[in-house]
Amino acid sequence: MPIHNLIRFDWAMKRLLRNKANFVVLEGFLSVLLENKIKIHKILESEGNKECDDDKYNRVDVLAENENKELIIIEVQNTRELYYFQRMLYGVSKAITDYIYEGDQYSEIRKIYSINIVYFDLGQGTDYVYRGITDFKGLHTGDTLRLSVKQRNTFVRENAGDIFPEYFVLRVNEFNDHAVTPLDEWVRFLKSGVIDESTQVQGLQAARERLRVADMTDSERAAYNRHIENLRIQWDVLTTAHGEGWDEGKEEGREEGREEGRKEGKAEGLAEGLAEGRTEGRTEGRTEGIIITARNMIAKGIALDIISQCTGLTINEIERLK
Template identity: 25%
Template sequence: MKKTKSNMGKYVGFSGDWSFKFYFGREENKPILIGFLNGLFEGEKVIQDLHYRPVEQGGDVENDRKVIFDLYCTGIDGEHFIIEMQQLYQDFFKDRTVFYTSRLINKLIPKGYKGNTYELPEVYFIGILEFELGETERGKYFYDVALCDKQSNLVFYEKLGYKLLVLPNFNKNEADIKTDMDMWLYLLKNMSKLDKIPDFLDKRVFGLIFDIGEVAKLTPEDKMAYEASLKHKRDAENTYSTAQRIGHDRGLKEGLKEGIAQGEHKKAIETALNLKEMGLSTQQIAKATGLTIDEIEKLK
């Protein structure tokens, strides 16, 4: 494969905050996000259009913690979609997904008399993960989660769902890739390594991605942003792996704390920016760097 001088490859990969929002978060690229969601829902629902919404959600009172989603959008039928890319393992990732949907649901309850009925819209959390979710189901690459009755396994509540894609566990051969969701999983995992659109991908669905995703076609500003995001990703992964090595059997939290505690405020800020780029929570970054929650939330 032909590489650019900066080793960026031919196509922009999906990994990283900038790349994720480049493909899925721009109004002009909205058909890509619609295609992705339709591939994920596999006919369970058909999304015809989307509207991007502000990603920052404050609480009802001044001291409530702010929540910032990667992407947040609504469908024309009133559905709400939270879409997150998560690169590094988090101990309480499942808790975070429930917290995010709970905060959004709370904000969507009508105020005053209209709220007395408790009628809620559909809310879905979509997570693209670059780590295994846990030990219970090793090798599982798709989680389709709903509120169910334990005895009958029937869905108890239809309007809340969590769909999680675990990219490291998707290892299908090209001959076994049949569905749109398979194609999306393959692309999310391998886009940065490709030098042409594979024959088994539907050109009608994925042609736009390969057209806009060529590094050579990026504007100078986008190219600089992509290059910076790759550096952030490499730095954060190196920080993470170093902390794990230093931590040994004391676990990720202590390893992160000891491995990256340099004692220098400037270094702590650089590290916090890297970890923030990789999607770690504010609390985890605070424990890892020694910075305060307020300092971390002000970082851009």
Template identity: 40%
Template sequence: MARKLISFDWAIKKILRSKANFGILEGFLSELLFTDITILEVLESESNQNREKDKYNRVDIKVIDANQKIIIIEIQYSREMDYLQRILFASAKAITEHLVIGASYANVSKVISINILYFDFGKGDDYIYHGTTNFIGLHNHSELQLSEEQKRLYSSEKIADIYPEYYLIEIRNFNNIAKDTLDEWIYFLKNEQVEDSFTAKGLKQAKAVLDVLKMNDEERLDYEYHQTQLHHEASLYESTYVLGKLEGIEEGMEKGMLMAAKNLKQAGIDNATIASATGLSIEQITQL
């Protein structure tokens, strides 16, 4: 049986920021981006500010690779309706932070935003979504291409290579069947286990480094508390957002019935008939 491993969000907070363990992150990024990634350094990110609100349900890490691309990895447990705007803001902020004052726009950094989501986001039946920027003609529907001069200036082959790109990984949608090496990583992200048959880059090192049994007593207690807080956050969401939404629907239906009853009353319909049609009490109708 595969041993339980430390969750990826905890690993990013405590372990993967160390250069000795870059190979784990490099493996994950290489499998996702279909190219070999070499991490130069971990950059300052919002998670380092340790804001109490996001202490348990959110973590992020920002790295720069050998090609000077900025890669933001964010792990999110709590639902946010404006999440798409937030990752757009984070990308824009990364671009402005890393553009030297007075430098030309040709030096704008390429940003890749990778978002690992442990909640249901949007409507879709896949578990990995990739977003890029392309310009399509309105009349002949052809895609705008870079000129040869622009390719040399930007060191890019196409426009999408210049603009930020986004990956949304919806962990809940994964069916636990690993069909390729990227799926092996998704399996680990969901189940915190690495099967002996897995061969994806970085997973062998992850299995060795992220073994829960290697924690000392203090680390294990800290980790268990972290996991408990995640469950608490999930329960809090269910009891506030979901129930609140249901209560809001019920309140809206009641208001609708009251409005309908008022219109029927103004039309001269008797109270008993209105009560039968709307489900309201005679007392409620009388007070309209």
């Protein structure tokens, strides 16, 4: 029997899973994903790890260190972001530079895993879990560049690319809810908050027992409910900003169609361009919708910086709407 009414994973990462007593949940998730036994040594201090009342509700991240001194970035993103891939790259680069100091040997540079749980259709593809690795291939022979014997013994790895960062993208909304493998069960939990009562998947047993909404204190439940409401408001804002009936998939399709039209120079490209022009003509109406939404958010007492982030208005513009 599936168990519902469990705390969302992003909120759990923000408030619960950073506690050492609850590392077992994250360790289980990482072990299943990376197909290797992962033991978290500690959660490291980072910008994303700071807790405060103004935490962004659309994103949360954790920087962890395992027993092998490798760094693991786990990030949850709730809404679409055009430059998300660039932010993945920045996050890894920053982690490398933050944890090596001037005068350190290159041997101090750590292996990094970037785990990205996204609740939007990031890129285009048919799978719901993607892994990105560095692979050095011979241009003429097609062989993979391996480490030397001494390097293999030192790094306990086979190929040159193995010492470089690895990226994982879990596009949870693309999961079809049919769980076959342990990773499927984890993705189903990330998407729907559902765990089978009889599950034996590593980490999910602990999540089932430790992430019950019913076990929250009154103050914790109130804060959690505010978080959920903020997510709902954010989606309402995005819908209003793009106009009624806006569909993200169709928008992506139109953009792809325009690009194809430009390449082929067909008449359809011209027609698409005319349609785009008409869409731009509706900008004024969308702006009015953003202003109405901002005023509604002000009336709900939502912080100005959150309103600014959701609507694109500056703090001064929002102040003038009061």
